[in-house]
Every structure is written in structure tokens, then in C-alpha cells.
Amino acid sequence: MGKVRQIVLARRPAGVPQPEDFELVEGAIGEPGDGEFLVAMRVGSVDPAIRGFLDDRPSYIEPVQLGEPIKGMSLGEVVVSRHPDYPVGTFVRAFAHWADHYILSGDAWGLEKVRPQQGVELHHYMGALGPVGLTAWVGLFAVGEAKPGETVLVSAAAGATGSTVGQIAKASGCKVIGIAGSPEKVQVMRDLGFDAAIDYRATSDLVADVSAAAPEGIDVFFDNVGGEMLEAMLPLMRLHGRVAVCGMIDQYNDADHPHGVTTLWQLVVNRIKMQGFITYDYPEVLERAQRELDGWVREGKLKPLANVRDGFERLPEAFIDLMSGRTIGKTLVRI
Numbered sequence: 297m298g299k300v301r302q303i304v305l306a307r308r309p310a311g312v313p314q315p316e317d318f319e320l321v322e323g324a325i326g327e328p329g330d331g332e333f334l335v336a337m338r339v340g341s342v343d344p345a346i347r348g349f350l351d352d353r354p355s356y357i358e359p360v361q362l363g364e365p366i367k368g369m370s371l372g373e374v375v376v377s378r379h380p381d382y383p384v385g386t387f388v389r390a391f392a393h394w395a396d397h398y399i400l401s402g403d404a405w406g407l408e409k410v411r412p413q414q415g416v417e418l419h420h421y422m423g424a425l426g427p428v429g430l431t432a433w434v435g436l437f438a439v440g441e442a443k444p445g446e447t448v449l450v451s452a453a454a455g456a457t458g459s460t461v462g463q464i465a466k467a468s469g470c471k472v473i474g475i476a477g478s479p480e481k482v483q484v485m486r487d488l489g490f491d492a493a494i495d496y497r498a499t500s501d502l503v504a505d506v507s508a509a510a511p512e513g514i515d516v517f518f519d520n521v522g523g524e525m526l527e528a529m530l531p532l533m534r535l536h537g538r539v540a541v542c543g544m545i546d547q548y549n550d551a552d553h554p555h556g557v558t559t560l561w562q563l564v565v566n567r568i569k570m571q572g573f574i575t576y577d578y579p580e581v582l583e584r585a586q587r588e589l590d591g592w593v594r595e596g597k598l599k600p601l602a603n604v605r606d607g608f609e610r611l612p613e614a615f616i617d618l619m620s621g622r623t624i625g626k627t628l629v630r631i
């Protein structure tokens with residue numbers, strides 16, 4: 297058996313992660329046991345949630361220990377198999393770790409077969425045609441209960457999830473207001489057909505700008521950011537509005553000092569439903585979601601947006617850029 301390259305946690309980050317927080321190490325590739333298979337990573341997913349796994353605090357995943365490989369979603373190809381359902385050559389997506397080869401069993405978290413369609417680049421199955429699209433769909437429809445004609449507000453709207461939410465909301469007949477943090481991101485939202493695109497860094501009154509774009513109020517707020525963004529937007533919700541709490545990236549780099557949201561009383565005033573979610577807690581809708589995402593891409597209504605770099609060793613660099621707010625679309629690394 298050959299060598300495996302892994303990226304391990306060398307030091308717990310303080311604030312935005314730094315290159316010294318990670319180390320590339322080499323080891324021997326293990327042998328899959330009965331019911332297991334060896335996967336060669338083809339596309340590594342770079343996600344804000346990983347930042348939470350690097351702190352020594354409880355989350356929905358056990359924290360990564362010093363010296364352990366970074367945990368994350370990955371798309372790969374089975375290269376050795378001792379599992380009849382996952383023969384060599386099968387493409388699989390699963391929650392794994394930052395290693396160019398890793399062993400999975402049939403009950404790995406988030407394990408799905410991927411059947412790449414002709415003409416669609418493989419990395420999109422880790423983006424809008426994969427976990428990103430599923431997260432957008434689950435948050436918007438299963439949690440946010442968005443309906444045609446409603447007004448949807450999205451934060452971090454030029455990012456992986458946000459850019460997908462905005463597009464599938466438009467494809468479903470909603471009005472879409474996007475908020476993001478640079479002129480380039482505003483242009484991206486405009487190009488994707490959002491009804492309004494607001495740069496929160498450039499405005500002196502975000503609440504006034506969102507109110508002007510949506511004088512009717514917000515039916516669904518798909519929030520990726522939390523903190524001050526959530527606090528400012530809650531009073532703009534309509535009666536019986538829904539807040540789909542997808543993430544709170546605003547506090548991931550500084551989890552010891554979360555911003556206290558002072559506007560929660562609005563939940564009562566406007567009978568708002570606010571719910572957090574984890575995509576893979578909704579297995580019953582994922583098949584339908586995938587079918588609809590595939591359809592929207594075929595029809596040109598969903599343009600998968602990604603920033604892709606090549607080389608396993610570039611995973612930390614991509615993650616640092618993501619957690620610095622520098623990326624547009626889904627951040628991915630091809631191996």
C-alpha cells in the first residue's frame with residue numbers, strides 16, 4: 297500500500313485561521329476491512345462549519361483533536377472495496393476528513409453515491425448539485441416554507457449557500473433580496489437575477505436599504521450570518537414570517553464573544569417561526585431536492601457558482617480565504 301497525505305490540526309486557531317494552524321503529514325494507507333472501502337479524494341469541500349470543529353467546545357460534531365486530520369465533506373472515488381454496494385469506480389460523497397485517501401464503511405455520515413452527468417464538472421456535485429444545493433433547498437422550503445410570490449431575504453448571498461438560495465427562490469417565483477459584503481459580490485447577485493442586491497459594508501443604513509427594497513416586509517429570512525445581521529433584520533419580518541437559521545458565521549472566528557441579539561421580542565410581535573437546521577436531518581426530502589436542483593441546472597435557472605483551486609495541499613489556504621470573507625460561491629479544492 298502507498299502513502300496517504302493528511303492535513304492535521306497543528307494548533308487551535310485564535311480568530312481567523314492561520315497557515316501555522318495546519319500541518320501536512322504523510323502516513324501509510326490503511327487496508328479496508330470487511331464492509332469497508334478505500335476512497336481517493338477527488339474534491340475536498342471547504343466549509344465554515346469546520347471552523348467550529350477546530351475549537352475545543354461542544355458542537356454537533358466532536359472537536360478535532362490536535363494532531364488529528366481536519367473533518368469535512370469530501371467527494372471521492374472508490375479505489376479498493378470490500379463492500380458489495382460500493383465497487384471500485386463508484387463516486388461517493390460523505391463526511392470524512394482532509395486526507396487524499398480515506399476508508400469509509402456503508403454507514404458513514406452523509407454517505408451518498410454520486411452519478412456524474414455528462415457535461416457537468418465533478419466539483420459541482422460538492423456544490424450546488426450537492427450539499428450546498430441540498431442545504432439551500434432544505435432551509436428555504438422544508439424550514440422556511442417559502443411559497444411563490446413571497447419575499448425572501450438572504451445574508452452572505454454571494455457565498456456558496458446564499459447564491460444558491462437566491463437562485464432557487466427566484467426559480468420558485470419568489471422575490472429575492474440579497475445582502476453581501478463587497479461591490480463584486482453585489483455584481484454577482486445582480487448577474488444572478490436577484491431583485492435587489494445590497495452591500496452591507498457600503499451602506500450607512502442597512503435596515504433602510506432592505507426596507508426600501510421590500511416595503512411589504514420579509515416572509516422568509518434565510519440567515520447564514522447571525523449576530524448583528526439577524527438582530528437588524530428581525531424587525532423587518534412580516535406577520536407569520538419564517539427565519540431559517542442556516543448558520544452564524546459572524547461568530548465562528550470568535551466563538552467566545554457572540555453578539556447578543558436584542559430584537560427577539562419580534563418573534564412574538566409578528567408570530568415568527570425561527571428554526572435552526574442541519575441539512576442531513578431531512579433525509580425524506582433530499583431525493584426530491586436533488587431532482588429539482590438537477591432540473592434547475594438543466595433549465596439554466598441555477599448556475600452553480602464555485603471558486604476552485606487545484607492541489608490537496610491547498611485546503612488550508614482555501615479555508616483561510618473562506619473564513620476571511622474573500623470567496624465567492626462554493627469554495628472547493630480538486631485533487
Ligand SMILES: NC(=O)c1ccc[n+]([C@@H]2O[C@H](COP(=O)([O-])OP(=O)(O)OC[C@H]3O[C@@H](n4cnc5c(N)ncnc54)[C@H](OP(=O)(O)O)[C@@H]3O)[C@@H](O)[C@H]2O)c1
Nearest residue numbers: 452455456457476477520542543544545546573574575621
Ligand atoms: N445548517 C447546515 O446544514 C449548513 C450547511 C452548510 C452551511 N451552513 C452555514 O451556512 C453559512 C454559509 O456557508 P457557506 O458554505 O455557504 O459559506 P459562504 O457563504 O460561501 O462563505 C462565507 C461568507 O460569509 C460571509 N461572512 C459574514 N460574516 C463573516 C465573518 N465574520 N467571517 C467570515 N465570513 C463572514 C462572507 O460574505 P460577506 O462578504 O457577504 O459578508 C463570506 O464570504 C455558514 O454559516 C455555514 O455554517 C449550514
